Amino acid sequence: MKLKIGISNLQPGWEIILQQEGVSFEEISLDDPISINDYSVLIINKSISNLQHEHLNSYMENGGSAIINSKSLIEIEKLKLRSKKVKYCIPSKDSIFADLDLIDFYTRFHWLKSEEIQYMDSNLKIQYQKIGKGFLLILPFDVNSLILNAEFIRKKFWVDRPELPSEIVAKVSKGKIRQIISRCLQFLHNKRNIPMIQLWKYPNNWQNLFMFRVDTDFCSAEEAGALYKLCKKHKIRGTWFVDTASQETLQQVYCKMPDQKIALHCRRHLVFPDYETNKENIENGLSDLRNEGLSATGFAAPFGEWNGNLAKVLEEESFQYSSEFSLNYDDLPFNPAIDNRFTSVLQIPIHPISLGRLNRSHFSEEEMWDYYKVHIEDCIKKGNPIFLYHHPSHGKLQIIEKIFKLINKKKINILTYQEYADWWKKRNDQKIELDYSNNKLSCEMDKIPEDIFLRISKNDKYAMIEIEKEINLNDLKWQKSEKTGLKPNLGRIRKWHWRDALYDYESRKGRKNK
Incomplete structure (x- = not known):
């Protein structure tokens, strides 16, 4: 049988998730019957006719999963529907989604009222139903609209102390929604007793990846030089997103770091709503770099802010990647969708809390180190990327050094943003056909890459x-997936606090004064 996902409407939000997950997929039609041997799981994300519904039911009755x-289901089944607005949700503590912790949706949930339908997670309102020999899993939210949401708000991040750090980031928890879909796909493959196959998210068989980003806005040559010295000491190859306003710093520091990667941050530390001013700012920054013999293929926007006009400028200026946490954070790379197409500029999400934000929330240095240590250990356990950033002007290099030492102690592999972007694009270009029979896997590719x-x-x-080309699953060394529990008292990170208004005021003021 073929191990491939069939999707009825290849919307951009769904395509982003399926590419991130590295599964084989294609768009399908339900106008004709579908064999359970042609697709391991079906995704139905549009309205279907009575005939298409018959074909879907036949697929599941014979043992398929969807x-x-x-x-989409109630239009055919005429079942009763319940509905409510959901800002955020905390998964049930005993569900397969528990370790995702709090998930921001800011949408309306719709779920079914029927004795035949059970809850996979009663808090998330994800339901399932056994149909014949197969299974139907029912989502209460629209995945496509959530993944394409480009709104941003201030959010607080969990830590075991009274005052919480915050940052203006993507409104919707897109990385966690991706993981919900991933676990749903795994659940349905398990129900069919067949393997789920994914192109791995890191080069080779690396279990984790560390990338260090430096935003140099308003830092002196001395501050930048001190951080560079620390990077060299611990063999950290960082990516420096350069504020080009200071010719002195360009000449004295950034021109003299051959082992680091230079990218562009800004000339003026602002992102503008219109195309023309963004283009002028970026072209000025690129010109500043060229005047010193430097070039940049990567970009990180001031304040982590992203919009469609900025995305168009980045594409026209031939940037290969960018990183803005107002679009997404704590997730895998993807190509954003604008104007009903995917931009060519790869978005590489990052963890949005910097030492500056911890300092503003009155963390002691010991608490700062504890925050990053817990975050890094959590990423290691879950296999999530460890993408951190720092402003040299914020100092606290003793904390950065502890981070570097921990990364090296854990033997975490390190790449620059350019290196990971190049590898990820190669991964996205892979087309693989998978057949499974008698616990053996057949893989068909034009050319098999060594590092994927x-x-x-x-x-x-x-x-x-x-x-x-041929893999016998009986010969593999299997590992148990590690599980972590829910963090305590998660709801408090979405409770309003007067400091939220203060920090929003400071943010607006900072944007006006640049």
Whole structure:
């Protein structure tokens, strides 16, 4: 049988998730019957006719699995629907989503009222129903609109202390919604007793990846030089997003760091709503770099702010990647959708809390170190990327040095943004056909790359392996997926506090004075 996801409407939000997850997928039609041997899971994300519904039911009755949006289902089934607005949700503590912690949705949930339908997670309102030999999983929210949401708000981030750090970031928790879909796909593959196959998210069989980003706005040559010296000491190859306003710093520091990667931050430390002013600011910054013999293929916007006009400028100026946490954070790379198409500029999300934000929330140096240590350990356990950033003007290099030492102690692999962007684009270009029979996997590709591995998961265990034409699953070294529990008292991170208004005021004031 083929291990491929079939999707009825390849919307950009769904395509982003499926590419991030590295699964094989294609758009399908339900106008004709579908064999359970042609697709491991179906995703139904649009309205379907009575005939298409018959074909879907036949697929599931014969043992197939499918995901459907609740609103698409009720148009056919005529079931009763419940609905409510949901700002955020904390998964049920005993569900497969528990360790995702608090998830921001800011949308309306629609779920079904039927004794035949059970809850996979009663808090998230994700339901499932056994149909014949197969399973139907029912989502209460529209995945496409959530992933394409470009709104941003101030959010607080969990830590075990009274005052919480905050930053203006993407309104919707897109990375966690991606992980919800990933776990739903895994659940349905398990129900069919077949493996889920993914192109791995890091080069080779690396379990984690560390990338260090430096935003140099308003820092002196001395501050930049001190951080560079620390990077050299600990063999950290960082990516420096340069504020080009100071010719002195360009000449004295950034021109003299061959082991680091230079990218552009800004000439003026602002992002503008219009195309023309963004273009002028970026072209001025690129000109400043060229005058010193430097170039940049990467960009990180001031304040982490992203909009469609900025995205168009970045594409026209041939940038290869950018990183803005107002669009997404704590997630895998993706190409944003603008004007009903994907931009060519790869977005690389980052963890948005810097030492400056911790300092503003009155963290002691010990608490700052504890925050990053907990974050790094959590990323290691979950296999999530460790992408951190720092402003040299904020000092606190003793904390940065502790981070570097921990990364090296844990033997976490390190890449620059350009290196990871190049690798990720190569990963996205891979087209793989997978056939599964008698616990053996056949892989068909035009050319098998050496540094792209497969993650094979089945029944809560997984194995990492190089891509080969034939793989016997009986020969693999299986590992148990590590689980972590819910953090305590998560709801308080979305409770309004008077400091939220103060920090929003400071943010608006800072943008006016640049």
